[in-house]
Amino acid sequence: MQVRIDAPEGRQAYGRRFATVEPVFGNLRANKRLDRFTLRGRTKVSGQWTLYCLVHNIEKLAHAGYAA
Numbered sequence: 255m256q257v258r259i260d261a262p263e264g265r266q267a268y269g270r271r272f273a274t275v276e277p278v279f280g281n282l283r284a285n286k287r288l289d290r291f292t293l294r295g296r297t298k299v300s301g302q303w304t305l306y307c308l309v310h311n312i313e314k315l316a317h318a319g320y321a322a
Contacts, residue, residue: 282306
């Protein structure tokens with residue numbers, strides 16, 4: 255895996271990861287304070303995760319001007 259990441263294609267793909275995936279988790283963890291789930295059980299945790307994702311996506315739409 256190290257060889258694949260160090261290849262030019264791997265570096266380019268890994269660089270895109272920081273622009274697409276990591277900011278979402280950073281926003282949920284730092285700004286929304288989702289350090290751990292407050293509920294127990296797969297169904298409840300799934301619902302809580304879905305709710306946080308929904309809030310994140312609604313905020314993205316609001317900042318893009320769709321709320322007006």
